[in-house]
Amino acid sequence: MVDDLRKFLNHLLEKVNGLHCILITDRDGVPVVRSVTEKAPQLALRPNFISTFGMATEQASKLGLGRNKTIISMYSSYQVIQMNKLPLVITFIGSDNCNTGHILSLESQIEPFLKDLGTIVADAP
Amino acid sequence: MEKELDKVVEEIMSTPNVAGCLVADHQGLCLASKGTAHVDSAGLIVAISEQACKIEPNLKPPTVCLETDNKQCLIQRHGTITGAVFKQKGVA
Numbered sequence: 129m130v131d132d133l134r135k136f137l138n139h140l141l142e143k144v145n146g147l148h149c150i151l152i153t154d155r156d157g158v159p160v161v162r163s164v165t166e167k168a169p170q171l172a173l174r175p176n177f178i179s180t181f182g183m184a185t186e187q188a189s190k191l192g193l194g195r196n197k198t199i200i201s202m203y204s205s206y207q208v209i210q211m212n213k214l215p216l217v218i219t220f221i222g223s224d225n226c227n228t229g230h231i232l233s234l235e236s237q238i239e240p241f242l243k244d245l246g247t248i249v250a251d252a253p
Numbered sequence: 254m255e256k257e258l259d260k261v262v263e264e265i266m267s268t269p270n271v272a273g274c275l276v277a278d279h280q281g282l283c284l285a286s287k288g289t290a291h292v293d294s295a296g297l298i299v300a301i302s303e304q305a306c307k308i309e310p311n312l313k314p315p316t317v318c319l320e321t322d323n324k325q326c327l328i329q330r331h332g333t334i335t336g337a338v339f340k341q342k343g344v345a
Contacts (some may be wrong), residue, residue, distance in 0.1 A: 145303070227303070229281025229296020236293075 130161055133241050137163035140234055146226030148206075149173065150234075151219040152242075154249040155182040160216065161245070168221055169206060178219055181210040200228060211235060213242050215249045255285065262287050265338060272324070273339035289339050298337045302330045 137150045149168035152161040157175030188196035201208040211218040265274045273290030281296035314330040
């Protein structure tokens with residue numbers, strides 16, 4: 129299942145110009161599925177970077193606007209889009225001029241796979 | 254801040270046979286949408302326009318027309334802004 133999903137994510141990487149990687153991790157940044165090109169910044173693939181989203185989305189949900197769904201972070205050379213699919217987190221890293229809206233539209237294509245993946249990271253009974 | 258843009262979108266929507274209208278920026282983020290045009294389609298619309306521009310890179314951005322049996326979607330880019338109009342095909 130994970131291999132098929134990785135192949136599918138690799139296919140998505142080719143579809144969006146400037147998209148460097150798609151990561152599906154748990155909220156601590158531990159990778160479940162990784163699809164990465166050589167252009168992806170290595171430091172941003174590490175759990176200590178990805179795990180910051182867990183705290184950020186929790187705080188963002190306290191702003192009175194409802195549950196936080198997505199955080200888009202624009203840096204000078206990259207953009208990072210992270211989606212709250214707790215217990216999973218989807219992280220997209222692309223170039224600064226990548227089509228952000230196109231990346232956001234990938235959510236609906238990845239969503240069907242998340243139900244099964246969520247059982248992998250679920251807490252042990 | 255978006256009053257002027259809303260005025261233009263309203264004007265387009267009042268045109269006969271127009272079912273939806275969408276305006277997006279260069280990063281595929283929706284600036285305005287009305288009618289049958291979905292906010293989530295902004296990224297895809299900009300991506301389609303970008304790919305079409307690559308066919309003839311030296312010419313100005315082409316107008317893309319996507320047609321189904323009874324509807325069409327016209328996409329045009331002007332500078333950093335991409336607009337899309339969703340129309341019902343008129344009765345011949």
